[in-house]
Amino acid sequence: MKDLKENAKPSKSEQTRSLILETALRLFQERGYDKTTMRAIAQEAGVSVGNAYYYFASKEHLVQGFYDRIGKQHQAAVEEALGDERDLAARIRAVLLAWLDIAEPYQRFAAQFFKNAADPDSPLSPFSPESAGPREAAIEVHRTVLAGADTKIDPELAELLPQLLWLQQMGVVLFWVYDRSEGCANSRRLVTRLAPVTARAISLSRFRLLRPLVRETHDLLGDFMPTAASMAANGRTGKENS
């Protein structure tokens, strides 16, 4: 990982951008996302407020920057984690476990801003137009997972399956946000149990019979996952007593 980050010497501008992002993530974790202002981030990073805004137009842009970073770290880790493994279940497991490894230091921060990110209309939602870049990159990871496996993939479902695997990853992320077990053991156990079931479902999806089911499941998850995530994050915030 270190080598990957450092193989191209970052420019002054990249260094400043990175410093602001690091500082913001630290403050989000320490003070909470809602309570952290751009002014405070700039002050802590030792740059002018104008300079901070030059790199990140808003707090939302900082979260997008976080998505980009975690996505790139994941992409880099995935290459190594997959190696020349050909078994689909093992590949799915490796990719999700790699994500959990990378995300672990940010878990508290994730819980903090999840309430904002889970609103399907928020630019921070992983389903939003603003998140298209990191989302496409993440779906691409799952395309790699499938392409390198020795499981035959139905060409008609080739477009759908990487998206379905990404939706599954979003489900794992939702579970992980709430996971308070030591070292996120529950999330790891979920991934380990889920991977072979998913791999089996995918290997069966080559049968023509199952194609409509795969399509419908894909559409259903795509429609309802943003709503479900939003409800889980915001549903009980004091509205019961209103």
Next chain:
Amino acid sequence: MKDLKENAKPSKSEQTRSLILETALRLFQERGYDKTTMRAIAQEAGVSVGNAYYYFASKEHLVQGFYDRIGKQHQAAVEEALGDERDLAARIRAVLLAWLDIAEPYQRFAAQFFKNAADPDSPLSPFSPESAGPREAAIEVHRTVLAGADTKIDPELAELLPQLLWLQQMGVVLFWVYDRSEGCANSRRLVTRLAPVTARAISLSRFRLLRPLVRETHDLLGDFMPTAASMAANGRTGKENS
């Protein structure tokens, strides 16, 4: 519904029991589950505290009483809702929509005590040994759904499928607890979209090929749904800032 409740004239004892339960549900809704004491329930119902405890040994028993009641109302409504419908998707939809109809007046209360009920170790959890009665009754409803449909069911999966449909119902309930849309429109939309997909999956499960997948999915849901519900209910309650 009224007729069903009143066709056998309730005894004095049943009337008292029912009065205590009604009062408790009303107070839970008005004051919150945690803040309502047995003493307050007895007072409001106009019975002695000792008498209240005679019928319900604890607040938890009141919630079990609520499960029983809502379950019996559902069973009664399901008969009518299913009629002589033979289409599996229509039957699944009817049963889940009937549940949403019956549960609607209690939604605020449900959100109140969900935090307690979602802990897999709580006697209030739908997965707990204490809830075995209402749970079995609810699974029985889904057995009826399958038995009356014109979809051929794999005999080897006959035990598993009603449980899977019940797990699906628990998923819908989890979604519904957080549903703030007018008239729970989102939950209804979910049920309407979900039913045909589930029916298709069940109709495909007769193929020998799919049996292991059905079994694994069943085990996975049974293992992780209690944990997931608990996390969704309790995960973010102030622990982020600790």
